[in-house]
Amino acid sequence: MPELPEVETVRRTLEAKLAGLIFTGGEILLPKIVRTPDPQKFIELIKNKKILQVNRRGKYLLLTLSNSYSMAVHLRMTGALIYCTGDKPPIKYTHVLLHLDNGHRLIFADMRQFGGMWLVPTSTLANLSGYKDLGMEPLEECFTRDSFKKGLRHRRTRIKSLLLDQKFIAGLGNIYTDEALHRAGINPERSASTLTAREAAKLHHAIVDVLTAGIEHKGTTFRNFINGDGRAGNHQEHLRAYNREGQPCLHCGQTIIRKKIGGRSSYYCPICQK
Helix, strand or coil, rough: CCCCCCCCCCHHHHHHHHHHCCEEEEECCCCHEEEECCCCHHHHHHCCCCEEEEEEECEEEEECCCCCCEEEEECCCCCEEEEEEECCCCCCCEEEEEECCCEEEEEECCCCCCCCEEEEHHHHHHCCCCCCCCCEECCCCCCCHHHHHHCCCCCCCEEHHHHHCCEEECCCHHHHHHHHHHHCCCCCEEEEEHHHHCCCCHHHHHHHHHHHHHHHHCCCCCCCCCCCCCCCCCCHCCCCCCCCCCCHHHCCCCCCCEECCCCCCEHHHHHHCC
16 A cells, blocks of 8 residues: 555655646546545536645645645555556556646556545545544654654554554554664564653654655555656665565564564564564
């Protein structure tokens, strides 16, 4: 699933191309992708409307339109939002094509069809189900060491599971959670409330570092992720723990192991992360 760095990479590649353009119409090839309103109303509302901004909140992409509406897009596991030139055929599994006034298109493709698009008045965006409960943005000023430490207090859940909870921190997923825990030297099965102040500070710093690195490397691509230009990322070449089962830890040389924690595969070093 695309995580914060992947979604931010899509946002940056699309913002440079979409800001100021106008939707002239569109085609909804798979109606269930548009969650609200109904597909016909969706096209009517965006037609002849200018794209003012392309933003992100957690794993949601947000297009602000000139009619005081916002389009929210969640890529889920295999979704892609791509700027496609007019002479280029849509990629496989394209379900939505939105036409632009420069002759090009914005397309939504999704092999597994779990992704979704919502069009709502911007004034009500904060009430959107799933979106309204998002936690702290880890790359914004509100994500301080103190706020993070405070959030860990009295949390008896395992730290890996807590970091994956979008109501706690918005945007973290399996990849960057494993990477942050490895950098901080914290075992994913530790109870969150047992972290010392020093460990919490190290983990806070590691979260920011791994997310920043993921963005710098244009996201992580193992199978499906592509950015708004249709290009893969290369952060998979810089991972220290995730998907490295059986390989030596880059810090101590011990073999990285994989274990199911809370139903999710977790990769960690049994020495560095005792």
